[in-house]
Structures are given as C-alpha cells and as structure tokens.
Amino acid sequence: xxxERRYLDGHACLFPELAADWETLLERAEGLASVVxxxxxxxxxxxxxxxxxRTRPSGIDLDAVRTAARAKAPAGAACLVAEARCATVDLAxxxxxxxxxxxxxxxxxxx
Numbered sequence: 001x002x003x004e005r006r007y008l009d010g011h012a013c014l015f016p017e018l019a020a021d022w023e024t025l026l027e028r029a030e031g032l033a034s035v036v037x038x039x040x041x042x043x044x045x046x047x048x049x050x051x052x053x054r055t056r057p058s059g060i061d062l063d064a065v066r067t068a069a070r071a072k073a074p075a076g077a078a079c080l081v082a083e084a085r086c087a088t089v090d091l092a093x094x095x096x097x098x099x100x101x102x103x104x105x106x107x108x109x110x111x
Contacts, residue, residue, distance in 0.1 A: 033060045
C-alpha cells in the first residue's frame with residue numbers, strides 16, 4: 001500500500017492545493033542536480049573541486065536518488081504520522097497514550 005493511499009486518502013500531499021508547488025520544487029531540484037554534473041567540466045571553476053581539493057563526482061544519478069527516496073518514504077511517512085498522532089493525543093490531554101506511542105517508536109515496534 002502506498003503512503004498516499006494509506007495516509008493521504010489517495011492525494012499526493014496532505015494539502016492538495018499545494019501539489020503544484022511540490023511539482024515545481026521537484027522539477028527545480030532535479031534541474032539543479034543535472035547542472036552539478038556540468039560544473040566539474042568547466043576548467044578552473046571553483047566548484048570543480050570539493051573540500052580539501054578532491055575532485056567532485058561528475059554528476060548525480062537521479063534514478064539512484066529516486067530509488068533510495070522511494071525505499072525510505074514509507075518509514076519516513078510512518079514516523080511523521082506517529083509524531084502527529086503523539087502530538088495530537090498529548091494536546092488532547094492523554095499523556096499516557098502519547099508516552100505509549102513514544103515508547104513504541106523507541107523500541108522499534110511502530111516502524
């Protein structure tokens with residue numbers, strides 16, 4: 001089950017009216033990532049070398065970044081949901097339930 005179906009009722013984000021902003025941010029981030037691969041090819045450009053004079057990698061593998069993000073997304077979403085649930089029950093005055101949620105997270109039961 002995808003995070004969108006499980007937590008967001010099928011929407012791509014919690015506030016659907018912000019979905020266009022999210023898409024724009026994603027496109028710009030990927031555009032910047034593709035530019036990183038061009039900089040080391042420019043002779044003498046200060047960005048061509050990283051810390052301590054080491055040459056930077058020639059580019060970013062966007063497919064690898066997407067794959068890693070997809071793999072980590074369910075755990076990240078579950079963590080955010082648990083944090084929201086904990087804050088909600090705590091604000092409602094149920095400190096025992098909040099403590100239980102925190103305990104489950106610390107023990108790795110609710111991951």
